Amino acid sequence: MRDNLTQFANEIGLSFELDVINFDSLEQNCYSLPFFRTNENEAVVVNFPIWCSSNQPSALPSLLRFIKQLSPKIVVSLDQGCDRSDLPFPQHILHAFQSHVNLLESLDAVNATTDAVNKIERFLLQPRIESTVLGRLRAPEKMPNWKTIFASVGFYPVTFSNFTxxxxxxxxxRTPARGFHVEKRQALLVLCWQRRELMSASAWRC
Incomplete structure (x- = not known):
């Protein structure tokens, strides 16, 4: 990913640097920015998958305040539809399970190899399912929807351009398999397969 982004930036004449932060390695409520220093000629863009906080749902407001300290030009959020801590526990887990089923069935549509599917199950889906269940056990009470939390911290949604x-x-x-399409739903871009939502992207500013 780093190489692809760097190559794209070079092609359009931009200098580019990618920093990856593992939020699990940070102490909750003690987030700081000792290693980020930007100047007026630099723009910070943050890619924030919602599921990165599924292990500790209650930490989401602190994580967003941490991101806000960066003064990002834009924050792009990705949501697979699993993180519904605003639902009661049983519905939340069933919703997450169905989201993963949709993803696996979409992989069948693109004729993914058995080895690729096994790796996705082992290194992507299993950890996410475990994280969702453990996170909800740590915070069994319903929480506001993540979009509501974004707004409460001071972020507001930005509509994607027609070009995007x-x-x-x-x-x-470009995907050879049929059934995949993109839907625009208000400020969201949603990737669907057979009318089932796989992933949504939203943009935010503060």
Missing amino acids: ETQAECVVK
């Missing part, structure tokens, strides 16, 4: 939507559609059309 067109680019997303072009990428999906």
Whole structure:
């Protein structure tokens, strides 16, 4: 990923640097930014998958305040539909399970190899399912929807441009399998397969 982004930045004449932060390695309520220093000629962009806080749902407000300290130009959030801590525990787990089923069935549609599917199950789906269940056990009470938490911390949604939507559609059309498409739902871009939601992306500013 780093190489692809760096190459793209070079092609359009931008200097680029990627920093990856493992939130699990940080102490909750003690987030700080000792290693981030930007100047007026730099722009910070944050990619924040919602599921990165599923292990500790109650930490989401602190994580967002941590991100806000960066003064990012834009925050792109990815949601697989699993993190529904605003639902009662049984519905939350069933919702997460169905989301993973949809993903696995979409992999069958693209004729993914058995080895690839096994790796996705082992290194992606199993850890996420465990994280979702353990996180909900740590915080059994319902919480506000993650979008509500974003707003409460001071972020507001930004609508994707028509160009961004067109680019997303072009990428999906390159997929040889049928059934995949992109839907625009208010400020969201949603990747669907057979009308089932696989992933949604949203952009935020503060």
